[in-house]
Amino acid sequence: MRTMWDEEFEVVIIGSGFAGLAAAIEARKYCDKVVVFEKMPVPGGNSSICGGIFSAAGTPLQAENGIEDSPALMLADMLASGQRFNYPELARMVAERSTETLLWTIEELDVKYQPSLSWVGGHSVPRSYNTWNASGSGIVKPMLAKCRELNIPVRLKSCLANFVDDGNNAIEGVEIREEYIFPKSESGTPKRIRATRAVVLASGGFSQDKEFRAIQNPRLTEDIESTNHQGATAESLISAIRAGATPVQLSNIQLGPWASRDEEGFGVGSLFSMLAGFPYGIIIDVSTGNRFVNEQSDRKLLVDSMLNLGTESIAIVDQKGVAYATTLDQCLKRGVVRKFDSIEELAASNHVPLMPLVNTIKSYNSSIEKGEDRFGKWIHKGLEPIQYPPYYSIRLLPKIHHCMGGIRINTLAQVIGIDTRRPIGRFYAAGEITGGIHGASRLGGNAVPECILFGRIAGANAAREPLRSGHPLSQE
Amino acid sequence: MLVQCIENEIAEIETSEKEKSEATRKLRSAADLLVIAAVSEWARAAETGKNGGLLEKSSDEETSEKIFSAVFESVGEGILLIDKDMEIVKANRRACEIYGLMVQNLIGAKVSSLTDEPGAHILTEFFSTLIEGQRKSAEVTGVYVDGKTFPATLTVTRSDMDGEKYWQIIVRDDTDRKNMEKQLREEKQIIEEMNLTLKNVLHSIERDKKEFENRVASKIRTTLLPSIAKISKTTSDGTRKVYLSLLEQQLLSLTEGFERELDGGLLKLSKTEIEICRLIQAGNSSKEICEALKLSFDTVQTHRRNIRKKLDLNGRKLNLHAYLLNRML
Secondary structure, eight states, rough: OOOOBSSSEEEEEESSSSSHHHHHHHHTTTTTTTTEESSSSSGGGGGSOOOOOOEOOOHHHHHHHTOOOOOOHHHHHHHHHTTSSSSSHHHHHHHHHHHHHHHHHHHHHOOOOSSOBBBBBSSSOEEOOOOOOTTHHHHHHHHHHHHHTTTTEEEOSSSEEEEESSSSSSSEEEEETTOOOTOTTTTTTEEEEEEEEEEEEEOOOOOHHHHHHHHOOOOOTTTTTTOOOOOOOOOHHHHHHTTTTTEEEEEEEETTTBBTTTTTTTEEEEHHHIIIIIIHHHEETTTTBBBSSSSOOHHHHHHHHHHHHHEEEEEEEEGGGGOOSSSHHHHHHTTTEESSSSHHHHHHHHHHHHHHHHHHHHHHHHHHHOOOOTTTTOOOOOOOOSSSSSEEEEEEOOEEEEOOEEEBBBOOOEETTTTTTSSSEEEEEEEOGGGGSSSTTTTTTOOOHHHHHHHHHHHHHTTTOOOOOOOOBBBO | OOHHHHHHHHHSSSHHHHHHHHHHHHHHHHHHHHHHHHHHHHHHHHHHHHHOOOOOOOHHHHHHHHHHHHHHHHHSEEEEEETSSSBBEEEEHHHHHHTTTOOOOOOSSSSGGBBBHHHHHHHHHHHHHHHTTTTTEEEEEEETTSOEEEEEEEEEOOOOOOTBBBEEEEEEEEEHHHHHHHHHHHHHHHHHHHHHHHHHHHHHHHHHHHHHHHHHHHHIIIIIIIHHHHHHHOOOOOHHHHHHHHHHHHHHTTTHHHHHOOOOOTTTHHHHHHHHHHHHHHTTOOHHHHHHOOOOOHHHHHHHHHHHHTTTTSSSSOOHHHHHHHSOO
């Protein structure tokens, strides 16, 4: 049967986050007709609401600050937190090309970063850049502007319904529902879009898909909140599996330990904990006033200890530590972080027993002096005892944040077929929809380089596929 | 949602674009008032909730809050709530779509980031001058997430809550309206230009006609009338003959203007041929022409052949009747 097409492009990209937009910009270097489809009425997805943290090894800011780092060290950190579930060849690419990718955002997109580095949990050294506005939108906006400049249409409310193969183990196009209204799967009009070179799937994770994530991991019940936007659902992943893609490690779903109990989603509190509360403060169990974990552990370790505790926990930081928080004003304004003149007030307000808390802080401060922490927090020269008022606290609530699992790709970003274990023709994927790069636990700030790097690889390779021969569009 | 449904209905009604846009405009302003009422209702509810310290809301309040948020989210215009720091504290779905930003990105953002410098200036002016309950509108430039600009109408109302100043902004993306206006303007311009051209054409026709009349009148006055006078005065037959032939000449020269407009070929035709042409032009068949002119059929056919030859129609696939139809004979 001959398939009829409504429209034709050279490269068709699904998703308008970091990976999709990077793929589009790169693909446009090699061919003219590139299109991005986004199912939501607004572009950018989770990328535009994330914290905008970019981890990279061997960067100019590290050199400026005399921080010794290497891709090998970054890879070691990734494999350690990932518990070696990572596909090493993919993880290595992220580590080795992280700085190149960072510089691409600066040189090609003119992304502005803050002048100091952050030290995010699970990384051996400070290696994380922050966008100027403490948000992923600081990268998404310049990407969208670039797309506009390059005449790459970003079509909103256009939901992927199906991949269309050519009967010869290659993808020839997609079925899109135009004027789709999220989340109504039957809304919109089906249109068949042909890709004369290739299709790139960059549709993100499924953290908001309560049913699907519970199928993968029954502990993730539907009452658990997510930092993601509403559109982070699994239907494109299911379409990819239906088209023969290999699903991997779908139960590796990460919760963010730093999210706030006092706001919805990722909000502004997450960055407060991540950049100030955890590295320069302490996490305590509110029922006992005691520390229970190395605050600079990777996310999985932190969340597991918090959940094992079974009670609420808060992070505390003083005036010195709060200097690293990029979102402090908004946190205070929204009541996500509260400010106290004394530890006594902080304890009373948070219902923490005072004496144990005072002892906890005393003991933490002395371990900084001794240079050795019983929970294994690395004591470095930038770390100071908690003793300078005012003090700040944030109520923590782990929220589902990132899907490490997804579909299997190779180093060329080609989707691997489950039947053949070889690449499916003209089918690429990048970003959170792919799986196995971060293993059991993704390090903070590693998704941005990963998404952009593999997005660019996917876009460039898709655009260099040989052009399919002519095929009439449907006569309507 | 309701408003949008009605708008779609309006779009489908078969009537002029102007009436449609007028109806849509009226509908929208009614919707605006509804939104303003709803927002201030919601604001009041928020205030009593806070002041009364009600921990559990009655089901009535819950229902009304649900209704409010349904209206707020689905209304066809963007709504932003701005606080004293000029930051957005609430935004509906339409506002997100208009600016291409997720609600998470709109909230906490400076409202000035959604417009250009003059737009920000106008807003600051509104914020500092509006008194509680007052409403002002302005057309400003909106900025989409990718940097593209678009025409927008902002309607700003101040409504204080809990002793704090707040401003509601209703945002309308005017791209479609402006495009429609532009199209109308262009169409109007084309019509006006055509009008002008027609006027000019009529004008010059009128002028030519006048000129021609003047020419005929002056010829009659200067040449014909004196000749006629001479003829009536003279008694000599010879002189009369001379003047009569002159008169003939003068009359002929008066018709020069027409002759020049005649087809060159037609002038070569003989009297009989012209006669035949007139009959052909009137739609007569050769047979009818034979009868009318009392000529044999063969003679008429010969005349027709000669006419075609003189008019240079030989070898051309052209019907004589069709050729003559538009010509002056």
